[in-house]
Amino acid sequence: MNLPTEKEMYAALEKRHGASIQKKLSNASVAVCGLGGLGSNITISLARLGIGKLILVDFDKVDLANLNRQQYAVKHIGMNKTDAMYDIIKSIMPYANVELHNKKITKDNINILSQADIICEAFDDAQSKAMLVNYAAELFPQKYIVCASGMAGIGCANNIITRKITEHLFVCGDGKSDIAEKGSVFSTGAMLCAAHQAHTVLRIITENFDA
Amino acid sequence: MLIINGNNCDAIGMTISEYLTKENYDEKRVAVERNGEIIPKPQYSAVILNDGDTVEVISFVGGG
Known part of the structure; x- marks a missing residue:
């Protein structure tokens, strides 16, 4: 099959999502920290929504042990997660505008997120999660932050929720299921929590952004 | 009345740092919201919890 044109792909999104919503999504810029x-x-859902710009940050490489819950394939093992994610996004949405940062976020380089309207925290380490949320809230008080805490183990899926903490901060997860206690994050828990985060991004954009 | 994480709390007059220590929170893993604002970490030892405040301590757990 021939590659659809950019115009055809946009028209298909408009048809599904509605022109006004699609315009908002296509004008938005979202960062995903941790892949x-x-x-x-989260990134695949955001790409399918037709988010205008995706800023993806991770310093890690795809490992065989990631395939239980991360959306990579065997062919991606050994690649930078940023590059592997780029490959996946482009296979779904070939015209997506994607910016890659193959690095670890610190207070010194957090400005790589300055173009984002919304920042998704998607790390696995609790201290890194708190670090990003605190720095981002302090440095970018007008940006929205959608973070995650508690999706390890095999607890009831209905325990994973989204909580609005401030006008600009949302926390997804059950708030307590720690990988240190539960041992594993399963594909389903990761998807549930990631879906909450991506859906929160969709709600923020459709409710608050101008078309 | 001081509400922390939904409960009426006897911590009026304490700093955020003092409260976190008393409740055995790991300061490196938390974000603290007070009256709709996230309190910057460097201010934890200066900000005093007042009567009428509503506070949320988000204590992150690992996994992602």
């Missing part, structure tokens, strides 16, 4: 179980799922 593991949460971030790989």
Whole structure:
């Protein structure tokens, strides 16, 4: 099959989502920090929504042990997660505008997120999660932050929720299921929480952004 | 009345740092919201919890 044109792909999104909503989505810029179980799922959902710009940040490479819950394939093993995610996005949405940062976010380089309207925290380490949320809230008080806490183990799916903490901060997860206690994050828990995060991004954009 | 994580709390007059220590929170894993704002970490030892405040301590757990 021939590659659809950019215009055809946009028209298909408009037809499904409605012109006004699609315009908002296509004008929005969203950063995903961490491309593991949460971030790989969030990113694919955001690409399918037709988000105007995706800023993807991860310093890690795809490992065989990631395939249980992260959206990579065997062919991606050994690649930078940013490059592997780019390959996946482009296979779904070939005209997506994607910016890759193959690095670890610190307070010194957090400005790579300055173009984002919304920041998704998708790390696995609790201290890194808190670090990003605190720095981002302090440095970018007008940006929206959608973070995650508690999706490990095999608890009831209905325990994973989205909570609005401030006008600009949302937390997804059950708030307590720690990988240190539960041992594993399963593909389903990662998808549930990632879907909450991506859906929150969709709600923020459709409710608050101008078309 | 001081509400922390939905409960009426006897911590009026304490700083955020003092409260977190008393409740055994790991400061490196938390974000603290007070009256709709996220309190920057460097201010934890200066910000005092007042009567009428509503506070949420988000204590992150690992996994992602």
